[in-house]
Amino acid sequence: MSEEVYRQLRETMAKRGPQMRVLDIPEFYEMARVLFTPEEAEISNAMPPGTFTPNVIAQETGRSEKEVTEILEAMADKGLCSSVVKRDGTRIYFGPPLLPGIFEYQFVRGTKTDRDRRIARVIHNYKEAVQAAGASLSPITQPPSFRTIPVDRKIEAETAVQTYEQVLAYIAQADPISVATCYCRHEALLLDEKDVCGMPMEVCFQFDRTAENVIERRMGRRVTKEEAADIMRQAEEAGLVHLGVNIQKLDFICNCCPCHCVALKTVLSHPKPAQAILCRYRPSFDPDLCVADEICIDRCPAKALTLGEERVPEVDLERCIGCGVCASGCLEGAITLVERDGVLVPPADRRALGEAIMESLAQRGSS
Numbered sequence: 395m396s397e398e399v400y401r402q403l404r405e406t407m408a409k410r411g412p413q414m415r416v417l418d419i420p421e422f423y424e425m426a427r428v429l430f431t432p433e434e435a436e437i438s439n440a441m442p443p444g445t446f447t448p449n450v451i452a453q454e455t456g457r458s459e460k461e462v463t464e465i466l467e468a469m470a471d472k473g474l475c476s477s478v479v480k481r482d483g484t485r486i487y488f489g490p491p492l493l494p495g496i497f498e499y500q501f502v503r504g505t506k507t508d509r510d511r512r513i514a515r516v517i518h519n520y521k522e523a524v525q526a527a528g529a530s531l532s533p534i535t536q537p538p539s540f541r542t543i544p545v546d547r548k549i550e551a552e553t554a555v556q557t558y559e560q561v562l563a564y565i566a567q568a569d570p571i572s573v574a575t576c577y578c579r580h581e582a583l584l585l586d587e588k589d590v591c592g593m594p595m596e597v598c599f600q601f602d603r604t605a606e607n608v609i610e611r612r613m614g615r616r617v618t619k620e621e622a623a624d625i626m627r628q629a630e631e632a633g634l635v636h637l638g639v640n641i642q643k644l645d646f647i648c649n650c651c652p653c654h655c656v657a658l659k660t661v662l663s664h665p666k667p668a669q670a671i672l673c674r675y676r677p678s679f680d681p682d683l684c685v686a687d688e689i690c691i692d693r694c695p696a697k698a699l700t701l702g703e704e705r706v707p708e709v710d711l712e713r714c715i716g717c718g719v720c721a722s723g724c725l726e727g728a729i730t731l732v733e734r735d736g737v738l739v740p741p742a743d744r745r746a747l748g749e750a751i752m753e754s755l756a757q758r759g760s761s
Contacts, residue, residue: 396432403435411491411748421523425516429496434474437465441475441489443745448487473499476607493656494639494646497577502598502613504575506584514584521656535754537747540657541640541672541740543647544718544731561636564644565622568601573625574614576648578655589654597629597649604645633693635717640672640740641747652695666712667696672740673716675731681706683728690720690729 400423408416416422430438440454448466452459466487470477474496476488490496500513543561565571575595582589599622600608608614617625629636629649635658638644650658664670677690677699686705698713699720707720711734721729741747 399432399435399439400426400430402439403430406439406441406489407492410489411493411495414491414493414497415524416492417524417527419520419523419527421516421520425520428513428516429472429500430474433465434469434472437462437469438474438489441487445486445488447484470607471611473502473611473613476604477610478603478606498598499613501577501580501584502574502608504580504595511584514581517581518585535751537738537741537750537754538640538669538671539747539751540637540661541674542715542717543636543638543644544675544716544721561626561647562623564601564647565619565626568605568619570602570605570609571617571619571622572600572605572608572614573617573622574598574600574608576650576655579651582654591651591653593632593634593651594625594629594649597625597634599626599647599649601645601647630719630722633695633719633723635695635715635719639744639747641743642740643743658695661715662696667698667715668712671715672737673714674733674737675716675718676711676714676734677707677709677718677720677729678732679706680728680730683726685726685728687725689723689725693719693723695719 401418403426404416404418404422407414426435436455437451440451442450448459448462451457451462451466455462457465466475466477469475470487476490477485479485490499497517500517501510543564573596576593576598579591579593579595598614600614605614605616609616626636626647626649634649634651635655637648637650637655637657638646648655648657652658652662661667661670681704684706686701688701688707690707691699691701694714695717696713696715698710698715699707700710702708716731716734718731721731741750
């Protein structure tokens, strides 16, 4: 049974999220056995799309509702599913994809146990095997899987900014808010204690129901809106990129470095990164304020800026990902973000995004 349940688990994870390739290779099964017991794999395979209650899984598997609830609670504690309590007191569960989801939940606590190190190793081995097979970890699709979110204080005042584009707007509206350890940088640390880039670690945010799950399962800690804004500014000053799933109402924002973070590294590996991520903005330079100190050029993670003949930076729009890291580091205030032309509105939610991506992949396969 155990062999078959893990094969079904691979199919389950492949259907759950196209943002991460799920290949039929030995490294997947090695990873799956470390993450999931056979019983947990069976329960995961029975999870329907969207939220559900334990009785749904009990009917599907023939197990008692009490037994299913106990397994689901253990899985939620391990980051293999999410769980929140509705206003009416009903506890509901949700089966996340590998990425974004299960992978992050393994490391956001920031702990360094033997199990943490083992999980880091098998996940790393799987990623390496995927790339060795000639596949990218995350396929480049239209619409893109991820988008950058600039801080609104750097956006040109005349630009009609949608609320889904504003980091500080999410902080103002969300309740609760949690912050957790950067999964990517902590995974690297578990693999090699010397693999440290010096960027802040506790900078990944969750909002609303996702924050409720993270707080309850002690994967991160609750923060006030003021503390969240302060941490976000620190991440901005450090040159990290605000990154989220390409949907209108974000449930998390990561602060990513180009040296460790999987999503950002995948985007930047593309010959034209702007095609691999939704970027609504581009930098605009005020020649009267610019002193040509090249700080913005050094900070740009996409290497999209060069110093022009007029001693004012020029931007390669095929490389620029609209993150605003250049603007946030400009000491002279010479850079603002202006809206690009023809940028599509993000899909409404994860389901709509997943359907759009699957359609994109299907069209690519038939062409």
